[in-house]
Amino acid sequence: MGTVIRAKNVSKQYRLGKVGTGTLSHDLNRWWHRIRGKEDPYLKIGESNDRTAKGGSEYVWALRDINFDIEQGATIGIIGRNGAGKSTLLKILSRTTAPTTGSIKVRGRVASLLEVGTGFHPELSGRENTYLNGAILGMTQKEISRKFDEIVDFAGVERYIDTPVKRYSSGMYVRLAFAVAAHLESEILIVDEVLAVGDAEFQEKCIGKMGSLRNTDGRTILFVSHNIPVINKLCDKSILLEKGLITHFGDTRSTIEMYLKNHNSQVEKNINNLELCRKYNSGELYITKVEIFNNRNDNSINFGEQLVLVIEVNYLRQLNELAFDAFIKNDTDVGVAQAFIRIENENITDEERHFRYKVTINNTLKPGKYYLDIGIHRFINGNTIDNLENCLTFTVLNFESNGDVILPHFLDFRLGYNLLSCSCEVLGKKGAPPNL
Ligand SMILES: Nc1ncnc2c1ncn2[C@@H]1O[C@H](COP(=O)(O)OP(=O)(O)O)[C@@H](O)[C@H]1O
Ligand SMILES: [Mg+2]
The missing domain is CATH 2.70.50.60 (abc- transporter (atp binding component) like domain)
Structure with missing residues (x-):
């Protein structure tokens, strides 16, 4: 046991207008927002990470002064409204982006399935991407080969395994990305909401897999989801992010209660006011x-x-x-x-x-x-x-x-x-x- 992730005074500032576009994972995100009837996040960039406020600044603090320790083997849920900073936090923890201030210490290899940039190269096939991801985690060819069939089987993409992933449907892409992240050897697994793009049956399968990684492998898992029952089922402790701040970090039950209380009171306040x-x-x-x-x-x-x-x-x-x-x-x-x-x-x-x-x-x-x-x-x-x-x-x-x-x-x-x-x-x- 011991601390495997330590965040100290982490803040992340984004400059508005610098969101990249054009990759498949962005499209996934768009698709998700679309089926949820949300705004397309790449059409308009919020000025403040409080999406309800109309800010005037050119910069936005996606995260502010984040501090926490995560113990080895813990399954941690991260919840919060859209724009709260959940994805930014996961990106920083998996070193896809650097914090503006503060520091992150991570002990162990991180496999991640992020909202943007799952670590797949669009031109490479499913097979090539799997080996590439394994190599990045420091696994040998032989070690990856031993896991390969299981990965392909879990993802259900055997027919397309030698097709470039840019031709995959959103669902296939996410299925393979999850299978790779979950099956390759790592000490820490980070999964963003992107999982929600898969079909309900596959979601169930992923949740089952995370449960067994947690119970039998002792893997440390960080998991963002909008799905409160799933967070409740899977996570020992949870972090509540609100407008870039951690407003609660405790047992999952109390975190969910606080989230729902704040969420519902906010929602009730806005109801019938279309502008809000x-x-x-x-x-x-x-x-x-x-x-x-x-x-x-x-x-x-x-x-x-x-x-x-x-x-x-x-x-x-x-x-x-x-x-x-x-x-x-x-x-x-x-x-x-x-x-x-x-x-x-x-x-x-x-x-x-x-x-x-x-x-x-x-x-x-x-x-x-x-x-x-x-x-x-x-x-x-x-x-x-x-x-x-x-x-x-x-x-x-x-x-x-x-x-x-x-x-x-x-x-x-x-x-x-x-x-x-x-x-x-x-x-x-x-x-x-x-x-x-
Ligand atoms: N690449 C980026 N450039 C500019 N702003 C960004 C970028 N990524 C996220 N943001 C902003 O940072 C805030 C937090 O975003 P995010 O971490 O994606 O929230 P969540 O995952 O909780 O919905 C939002 O206001 C968002 O608009
Ligand atoms: Mg997000």
């Missing part, structure tokens, strides 16, 4: 209102009852091929369902550019409290035009039932949550209101 919920806007249209439409006035619906939203949109110019996206999260901020519907091409004129839509979503959600993100994207590529995070909360009421209820949902294994069917109709249109 707006995480991205391209300047082409604005969602000006989101409401639940039913005959109760408490934002509750019955189990099985359709969720009907009234959404008002103010177009600033002609836009075609759009889609609404409703992303539904439970009260632990885990995405549970998504509804996606194409918007008919409207003819936008000065007299008619404020549209009222009725979006009807077939609800197969279990009773409970939910939070909603609403986005409008380009249908073709998923690029976000307007995105409101946690703009509405609703409750699915308990149902009367004595037997088991079978939820008639279509579980999308690729996404790991339900896709709900929905429809969209125009309720009315008029000229722009004077305030826009």
